[in-house]
Amino acid sequence: MSVQDLEKIFQDKVDADVRIEPKDWMPEKYRQTLIRQISQHAHSEIVGMLPEGNWISRAPSLKRKQILIAKVQDEAGHGLYLYSAAETLGISRDEMVEQLHSGKAKYSSIFNYPTITWADMGAIGWLVDGAAIMNQVPLCRASYGPYSRAMIRVCKEESFHQRQGFESLLVLSKGTAEQKAMVQNAIDRWWWPSIMMFGPHDAESTNTESSMKWKIKRFSNDELRQRFVDMCAEQVKLLNMALPDPDLKWNEERKHYDFGKINWEEFWSVVNGNGPCNKQRLDARKKAWEEGAWVREAAKGYADKRAGRIKHQAAA
């Protein structure tokens, strides 16, 4: 069969909403796009544990500490679901780790911002996880089976992350003047990076068109961003806080909120490694990997030795 025939069979399946499974023929570009996107997402979950890990030992109560630990543990799990999905495309776990550490693979820029106060934990849950969910829910229907299955699992768990974040802010927003100020300050710092999470405007996004055709993506960056802004503009009222955007205004004609210009210079600068915490995050990952090497080797050595002993006993 010619490549054109295979491509047609593939596209027909995608058009008919039949999922593509690992052993099915797929265009190389589709495979590469998925590897890039899924591994980026996996890396984001893993690096995303760092800003929150910062507050586990300093959570204001045992309840909040337990919640935060559970959330961070979920993120490790999400990373693992996604790494496994990417591995079905023929890339090994070690290769992906290597790509993260060398800087070849990116992770979400949002995690290159520092978590300065306790309110940042709430703001991350509400805004960062909120934006992530907005992006991730449509991915549950992505054309690649293992990816879609992983995303269904992720989304099921993610909703607690967003709710606990908003609830934590809600409690603070009813507290002292200092606590209120802390909430507003956290929102001020996290709002713009959160809406950058949807990626460049559609006109500048190089990956959108083919990803739409292959049903890896179902909605464009700008569509999802608009939904997120509309949602948050209402939710923030319940906190009695404000989003830091003087241009944010309901547009009766569009039935959407208009919002201000995004600072794309900042976005690209952070993507390219110049955010406040890029180096710190990567260093932490590399250190964890290097210092865990002996554990990986020891476990493997032990397993090999035990397997050898069982074989020996069987032979005797």
Add this chain to the structure above:
Amino acid sequence: MRFEIRKFYYGDIPGENLGRGNADTKAEWPLWEIFIRSKQGLDHKHVGSLHAADAQMAVENARDVYTRRQEGVSIWVVESKHIHASNPDEADSFYEPANDKVYRHPTFYDLPDEVNHM
């Protein structure tokens, strides 16, 4: 009809696709496929895969990864290299024998409305 069972060495990936990149993956812990019984009386169902040095670690990691919210009461782990799979390229001919046997389905039989309990 050509009949062939291929062996897949890397989760769902045919062995020949191994080694795309340059990283040394020999040191990696083997890959395991995880099956979970969500409650007594139901089948174990494939939920995903993970790396572990041995079966015991695979079961413990599967508990931490796939049953954090009481999703399971029993876990099976199978090293991925032991999974044999049918070949999707031959799916048409492989499943062809079932295509023309409509009489295997109860709806094939027209019965008068008066027949109850059937």
